[in-house]
Amino acid sequence: TTSKVNKVSHDYNNLILSLPRENGCETQYMYFFHGFWCPSTLIQSVNSFQNNFHAKDSDIVVASIPKSGTTWLKGLAYAIVNRQHFTSLENNHPLLLFNPHELVPQFEVNLYGDKDGPLPQIDVSNMTEPRLFGTHMPFPSLPKSVKESNCKIIYICRNPFDTFVSYWIFINKIRLRKSLTELTLEESFERYCKGICLFGPFWDNMLGYLKESIERPDRVLFLKYEDLKEDVNFHTKRIAEFVGIPFTQEEENNGVIENIIKLCSFESMKEIEGNQSGTISGDIEKEFYFRKGEIGDWANYLSSSMVEKLSKVMEEKLNGSSLSF
Numbered sequence: 057t058t059s060k061v062n063k064v065s066h067d068y069n070n071l072i073l074s075l076p077r078e079n080g081c082e083t084q085y086m087y088f089f090h091g092f093w094c095p096s097t098l099i100q101s102v103n104s105f106q107n108n109f110h111a112k113d114s115d116i117v118v119a120s121i122p123k124s125g126t127t128w129l130k131g132l133a134y135a136i137v138n139r140q141h142f143t144s145l146e147n148n149h150p151l152l153l154f155n156p157h158e159l160v161p162q163f164e165v166n167l168y169g170d171k172d173g174p175l176p177q178i179d180v181s182n183m184t185e186p187r188l189f190g191t192h193m194p195f196p197s198l199p200k201s202v203k204e205s206n207c208k209i210i211y212i213c214r215n216p217f218d219t220f221v222s223y224w225i226f227i228n229k230i231r232l233r234k235s236l237t238e239l240t241l242e243e244s245f246e247r248y249c250k251g252i253c254l255f256g257p258f259w260d261n262m263l264g265y266l267k268e269s270i271e272r273p274d275r276v277l278f279l280k281y282e283d284l285k286e287d288v289n290f291h292t293k294r295i296a297e298f299v300g301i302p303f304t305q306e307e308e309n310n311g312v313i314e315n316i317i318k319l320c321s322f323e324s325m326k327e328i329e330g331n332q333s334g335t336i337s338g339d340i341e342k343e344f345y346f347r348k349g350e351i352g353d354w355a356n357y358l359s360s361s362m363v364e365k366l367s368k369v370m371e372e373k374l375n376g377s378s379l380s381f
């Protein structure tokens with residue numbers, strides 16, 4: 057088996073060498089593979105996920121491009137779906153002990169990687185239904201099994217200005233831990249405008265799910281971070297309805313919705329002990345997932361020419377879609 061393993065990694069090394077490559081993520085390089093940019097550590101698992109995963113109609117998938125509010129949405133989805141198990145928010149609610157990324161595993165990171173590799177792997181066969189998963193992959197790149205099943209996909213995106221700033225800061229925090237050089241705001245911004253960012257181009261990632269949500273609204277719920285911020289109560293109810301377990305009048309009267317919102321709020325998530333130390337997916341500090349959680353922080357970072365440039369990119373790429381920020 058050793059020679060088989062070597063053969064596999066040899067084939068992957070050759071594949072990786074043949075792909076377009078760019079600097080600018082938390083590892084040395086990211087590669088353009090199956091229509092999106094990803095680090096070399098995920099190439100084998102993306103392939104394996106595409107070839108081996110069997111979706112169930114009861115599966116629920118939280119999809120996003122990084123830094124769009126994934127952690128928040130994973131928390132809300134987990135709390136909504138599992139609410140019958142945790143009727144009161146005592147100290148033992150999983151969201152008070154764990155980070156949402158630990159409760160909602162990411163297909164391409166936690167399911168199909170190299171079992172001896174650096175990333176922790178989980179066994180899907182042991183998961184209780186409905187199974188909750190996460191992904192950053194664009195819709196067209198998902199396995200046929202996911203695209204063709206009746207599983208529910210909840211997608212979140214965020215205005216590209218804030219997403220970019222959050223991404224740049226996040227990547228640099230990880231790079232610093234790994235003793236890699238920091239990326240300048242300017243170089244990262246230039247790449248972002250060309251679509252070169254993890255799981256990007258951002259417009260393809262957003263538009264793929266948007267299209268699906270318009271064509272099959274029962275399958276894909278398309279959300280925006282800003283909308284959730286504006287009325288999280290409304291969207292929490294919407295998510296519950298979408299996954300087929302709407303809140304009852306009794307639950308509403310008992311404050312179940314408010315409790316879930318509070319449990320998943322930025323302030324409470326940032327403070328819980330489970331998020332104070334430790335890492336996720338091998339090497340990302342949990343605390344890196346909680347920075348400011350605000351809308352409009354980009355104004356503290358981007359120059360007026362940058363704002364003009366990214367506005368033009370958005371106009372060009374999102375033009376003709378119903379998506380605006």
Ligand code: A3P
Nearest residue numbers: 123124125126127128222321322346347348349
């Ligand atoms: P900022 O860097 O702008 O603060 P993701 O979860 O997709 O990685 O996105 C991370 C962004 O969401 C970060 O944005 C982070 O602070 C914010 N965030 C994390 N948890 C949140 C929560 N519970 N509510 C609102 N925003 C949250």
